[in-house]
Amino acid sequence: MALISALAFGGSGVAAKPLIEAGLAPLHVTWLRVAGAALVLLPLAWRHRGLLRRRPALLVGYGLLAVGGVQACYFAAISRIPVGVALLIEYLAPALVLGWVRFVQKRPVTRAAAVGVVLAVAGLACVVEVWSGLSFDVIGLALALGAACCQVGYFVLSDHGGDGDDTPDPLGVIAYGLLTGAVVLTVIARPWTMDWQVLGGSAEMNGTPVPAALLLGWIVLIATVAAYLTGVVSIRLLSPQVAGVVACLEAVIATVLAWVLLGEHLSLPQIAGGVVVLVGAFIAQSAKPEDPAAGAPEAPASEARASEAGASDAALPGNGLPPTGEDPSPAVAGNGLSAGSCAP
Template identity: 80%
Template sequence: MPVRTSESSHGGGGKGVGLGLALGSALAFGGSGVAAKPLIEAGLGPLHVVWLRVAGAALVMLPLAVRHRGLPRRRPALLAGFGLLAVAGVQACYFAALSRIPVGVALLVEYLAPALVLGWVRFVQRRPVTRAAALGVVLAVGGLACVVEVWSGLGFDALGLLLALGAAGCQVGYFVLSDQGAGAGEEAPDPLGVIAYGLLVGAVVLTFVTRPWTMDWSVLSGTARMNGTEVPAAALLAWAVLVATVIAYVTGVLSVRRLSPQVAGAVACLEAVIATVLAWVLLGEHLSAPQVVGGAVVLLGAFIAQSSAPATGAAEPVAGSGAERELSARGTAAQ
C-alpha cells in the first residue's frame, strides 16, 4: 500500500530534509532500549514498560485517530495487524528480550526480519528472489552467529534470544500484511492515521495481557540507575513515549515521503548501530570484537536484503520494495 509521494519531494532539498528525518527516526528508535532497560531493572516488568510506552504514545496520537475516524471501517484488518504485530508484538518481545540480553544483541537479532521476509517470499509465496537478496540472507545469518557467539555454546540467555527472534517474526508478519497494499482503485490510507490506530489497538491488547493495575506504580516516582547514575524514572518514561515512540514513528513516516523507501530503509539500519553505541555509553554494555564485526555483517546483510531489486520475471517487487516499508519507515514497527 504505497504512500503516494509527489515527484517534487524527491528533489535535492527534499532529500536533504528526508535524510535528516530518517537519521532522527533511527536515533529516536535506537534510544528506546537504553530508556527502558533501567526502568526494568528498577522493578517494572518488561511488559509493563511496553504498556506504559504504547499507552502513552496512543494518548499523544489520539487527535490523529479522531481526525481519521473513518479508517477503522475502511481498513480494519490493516489496523488490527499493525496494532497486534508492529506495535504490541514487536514491542513486547523486544522489551522482554532486553530484560535478559544486551540491548545491541536484541536489536541485531531483530534485524533478521528482512532475511526472514525473503524466506517467506521464496518458500511460502514461491516467488523468485535475486542472488543479491539471497546473499543478504546468508550474510545476516552468518553475522548473527558471530553476535551470539555460537562457538561458545550460545553464551546468551536462550529465552532472551528466542524473544528477540519473536520480535523479528512479528516484523515479518507486518511486512507480509502490508505487502497486500491497497486494492485496485483503492486509496492508500494515511500512514499517520494507521500509526495512531495501531497504537490504540496495541494499547488495548496490552492492557488485557499486562494487567497494568498490578504494576508497581511507585517505581515511576523514584529513580533508576543508568550505568551507576541515578535518573528520574519519569524522565526515562517520557523519553520512551515522546521521543522513542511518537517522534520516532512520525519522523520515520515523513522521511519515507521525501526519500525512496530503499534509501529510508538503508538509513534505518543505523538504528542498530545507534542502539549499540548508546547502550555502550549509557548502560556500560560492551560487545566483543567478534560481536561488533558480526553486527556489521548483520546490518550489511539486512541492507542488501532490503534494497535488492526483484528477480527477472517477478510479478511484484520482492521483499525489499516500498510496500513492506511505507508504513514502517524503520522496519517496523515498530521499536
C-alpha cells in the same frame, strides 16, 4: 528526518532497560510506552477515523504485530540480553521476509538477496558467539527472534493493506495501531497490578540515578511519537529504500548508546558480526526481485508488490521496535507504511 527517527528509535531500549531493572515488568513498560503514545496521538486518530470502517483488519494487525508484538518481545528480550544483541537479531527480518517470498509465495529472489541472507545469518552467529555454545540467555534470544517474526508478519500484512487505489494514510495507521496495541496490552499486561511507585523514584543507568519519569517521557515522546512521525516524513521526502537504509543506523546507535550509558560492552567478534548483519540486511532489502521469465504472463500487481515488499523495501527500524524496536522505520512498497522497532 530519517537520522532523527533512527536516533529516537535507537534510544528506546537504553531508556527502558533501567526501568525494567528498577522493578517494572517488560510488559508493563511496553504498555506504558504504547498507551502513552496512543494518548498523544489521539487527535490523529480522530482525524483519520474513517480508517476504522475502511481498513479494520490492517489496523488490528498493525496493533498486534508492529506495535504490541514487536515491542513486547523486544523489551522482554533486553531484560535478559544486551540491547545491541537484541536489536541485531531483529535485523534478521529482511532475511525472513525473503524466505516468505521464496518458499511461501513461490516467487524467485535474486542471487544478491540470497547473499544478503547468508551474510546476515553468519553475522548473527558471531553476535551470539555460537562457537561458545550461545553465550547469551536462550530465552532472551528467542524473544528477540520473536520480535523479528512479528516484523515479518507486519510486512506481509502491510503489503495486503496497500492493495487497491484506496491506500490508507500511514499516520492514521500508526495512530490506530497504537490505540489497538494499547487496548490489547491492557488485557495482557494488567497495568493495575504494576508497581506505580517505581515511576515516582529513580532508576540506575550504569550506576547513575535517573528520574524514572524522565526515562518514561523519553520512551513515549521521543522513542515512539517523534520516532514514528519523523520516520513517516522521511519516507515521504526520500523514498522507502533510502529511508530504510538510513534506518539501519538504529542498530548502530542503540549499540553505542548501550555501551556508553549502560556499560554493555560487546567483544570484537560481536562488533564485526554486527557489521556483517547490517551489510547483509542492506543487501537483502536493496536487492530487486527477479524479472519474470521471458514470455511468461505478467504476475498480478498484488504479487509484484509482495515480492517488492520482501526483497526491496523490508527496511528495519524499531522495536522495535522499532521499530523498534522494539522495534523497527521499516517501509513497505506500495503503501509507504512505517514501523518502529521497535522496536524498539
